[in-house]
Amino acid sequence: MTETKVHTHIDEDQFFWFTINRPDKRNAIDYDVMNELISSLKQVRENHAIRAxxxxxxxxxxxxxxxxxxxxxALHTKEEAYSMLSKMGEILYDLMTLPVPTVALINGTAIGGGCEIAASCDQRWAVSHAKLGFVQGRLGITTGWGGASMLMEKVPHASAIKMLSSASTYTASEAVELGFIQKAVSFFDSQSLREEFAVSSAVLRSYKKSFISKWEQSALKERMLAEIEQCSILWEQDEHHDAVKVFLENKKK
Known part of the structure; x- marks a missing residue:
């Protein structure tokens, strides 16, 4: 890669940090970031000292x-879309079922797939000025990385359908009321994370196994892939391509 699109490190508390480093692209996901996530999740699975x-x-x-x-x-057909969407969907399933607790520290805007990434995590903390929403419907598609299936596991049904169907953006405090955000803070500090995950890696991993077992029994992966299939069908429709064209043209203005 010509630029470092991701920063990773393991801190003194044995927390693995994954920071998307594309601020000029609003930290958007491309194939390089996907591959970095695959590599990092593999490290976490193999290194049993990592606690979160x-x-x-x-x-x-x-x-x-x-x-x-x-x-x-550049992806136009259902098949082209499914190839990309299912790749990220598989990654987010791996993140959802990672054997340690996971936290999305939402440091600013989280929209579309950004909310799907957040939904795959066990907890979501957001800074007060954050804006977030599943806005995919504005582009004529649904969640494409399995986000709706994961969201249903994390928030009450009424909150999930509201967030998905409205395609609205919410403030951090509104998202707390919906049950999507667990903490709205003015800044992130390591002490809060230490207090949240105070027990050993072995204990943390044992608790996480119980949740993973539940998701495996409810066929979460299959549900996510079925959802992604539906998105890929909508992806090749004119409604989506026209909406993306308008979006990209507005960005140039």
């Missing part, structure tokens, strides 16, 4: 704006 996985974005403007449309707008 933290994902965030660089800067204070964006956590993640979802897929990089300047890259993915």
């Amino acid at each position: 996985f933290i994902i965030t974005g660089n800067g204070n403007q964006s956590f993640c704006s979802g897929g990089d449309l300047s890259v993915f707008h």
Whole structure:
């Protein structure tokens, strides 16, 4: 890669930090970031000393704006879309079922796929000025990385359908009321994370196994892939391509 699109490190508390470093692209996801996530999740699974996985974005403007449309707008057919969507869907299933607790530190805007990434995590903390929403419907598609299936596991039914169907953006405090955000804070500090995950890696991993077992029994992966299939069907429709064209043209103005 010509630029470092991701920063990773393991801190003194044995927390693995994954920071998307594309602030000029509002920390959007491209194939390089996907591959970095695959590598990092593999490290966490293999290193039993790691106690938690933290994902965030660089800067204070964006956590993640979802897929990089300047890259993915080249995908036109259902098959092309499914190849990309299912790749990220598999990654987010791996993140959802990571054997340690996971936290999305939402340091700014989290929209579209950014909210799907957040939904795959066990907890979501957001800075007070964050704005977030599943806005995919504005582009004529549904959640494309399995986000709706994961969201249903994390918030009450009424909150999930509201967030998905409205395609609205919410403030951090509104998202707390919906049950999507667990903490709205003025800044993130390591002490709060230490207090949240105070027990050993072995204990943390044992608790996480119980949740993973539940998701395996309810066929979460299959549900996510079925959801992604539906999105890929909508992806090749004119409504989606026309909406993306308008979006990209507005960005140039």
